[in-house]
Amino acid sequence: MSRTDRQLVPPEELHAAELAFLAAHDGGPRPPGWLLTPQAVVTFVLGSGGERLTGPKGGKAAQGMVIGQKFVGDRALVERCVVTLAGERGLLLVGEPGTAKSMLSELLAAAVCGTSALTVQGTAGTTEDQLKYGWNYALLLAKGPNREALVPSPVLTAMTEGRVARVEEITRCLPEVQDALVSLLSERRVAVPELAGTEDAQLHAAPGFTLIATANLRDKGVSEMSSALKRRFNFETVGPIGSLEEEVALVRSQSSAAVERAGAPYSVDDAVLEALVTAFRDLRLGRSTEGWEVERPSTVLSTAEAVSVATSLGVAAAYLPQSGDLLARLPGQLLGAVRKDDPADADRLLGYWDGPVRRRAEQGAATWRTLWDQRGDLEGSR
Known part of the structure; x- marks a missing residue:
């Protein structure tokens, strides 16, 4: 399947030219199994700041390339x-939902080992087999226990190939499943009792293997990680x-790319986007940019x-141009985002309209005047 036939393309394919350039551009020492130097990994994630990087004359990187920024965040965080x-x-990325933890883990894995695909999605139904190994039962019955019949998990594949494994939403896994990672991260091997007496009874980690996990702070209590497992990770928020x-x-x-994937031109102007993001930030922080108090909704914006x-x-x-001005649509879209978890959040959004939105409108801001004029629609759709 070509890139144009997929909604989303993994970063190692989407940014293949940048990865190849950085590998040639920075000829410094690399940790075992790494495709790029640590500094080049940081540059891949955060970009070159508009600077055109060049390599040695006559080399593949001689013509230069500007590396685009892919993750918006603190450089010190990425370097750690x-x-x-x-x-x-092990690296554990924690934070509120929607803070690009998964994006960062994908970018890091793609830059370090060339693939972000060795991934386990943590759920209440995730089993230990999905973190270690299972069996091809047809081969198991035909030939008995042997390496050919063993089906490695993405984590075991990363171990034996010296790559980066990813476990998404690790705290959604049951504690007994999480604990399967304890010995794996400390002893760097997986025992296969069914193959006792053979050289495959112990599968060892190759140089370069490591693991990135993510966890949402809001889901911390779903399945609390054991102290033993926590000690195997460095936590980064x-x-x-x-x-x-x-x-x-x-x-x-991000939104323009999504609309283009939907086959439409992007025509959301900057005034609408700034009002949208400002409202999200005010409600998220519980305080407006002017310092006015705002009652925070329970949902994560x-x-x-x-x-x-x-x-x-x-x-x-793009598809419903006759149905009105985009700014007039914004209150309804905000209401849909706010009231997912608690119906009372609709009242908190209305309180935001009666506070910062009204005050900005009274100060003469045209965008906020238009939004204030939609208050009746917002109240009627609660």
Whole structure:
């Protein structure tokens, strides 16, 4: 299947040219099994800041390339993540939902080992087999226990090939399943009792193997990690984007790409995007940019959620242009995002309209005046 036949393309394919360039550009020392140097991994994730990087004359990197920014966040955070992986220690990315933990883990895996696909999605139904191995029962019955009949998990494949494994939403796995990772991360091997007496009874980790897990702070109590497992990870917290301008730029980039995948041109203007992101940030923080108090809704108003709302506005503009101004649609879209977890959040959103939205409108801001005029529609749709 070609890239054009897929909705989403993994980063190792989408950014293959950048990865190849960085491998040639930076000829410095690499940890065992790494495709790039640690510094090149940081550059791949955060971009070159608009600078055109060049390599030695006559080499593949001689013509130069500007590396685009893929993750908006603190450089020190990314550098700590890279150092953790270079030390072959487990990395656990924690944070509120929608803070791009999974995106960061994908980018790191793609840059370190060339694939982000060795992934286990944690759920209440995840089994120990999905973290270690299972069996091809047809071969097992035909030939008995042997390496050919063993079906490795993505984690075991990463171990034996010296790559990066990823476990998404690790706290959604049951504790006994999580604990399967304890010996794996400490002893760096998996015992296969069924193959006792053969050289495959112990499968060892190749140099370069490590594991990145993610966990949402809101889901912390689903299946609390044991102390033994926590000690096998370095914890890094991925927070919301600090800058309004950077968050608007990210929402614009991500939503425009999504609308284009839907086969439509993108026509959401900057005034709408800035109002959307400002409202999300005010409600997320419990305080407006002017310092006015705002009652926070119980739901998490993440950047990812803002991208979804901007995408909906973009699709509406393309396919339903007769149904009104995009700014007039924004209150209804915000209401849909806010009241997912608690119906009372609709009243909190209305309180935001009666507070910062009204005050900005009274100060003469045209965008917020238009939004204030939609208050009746917002109240009627609760």
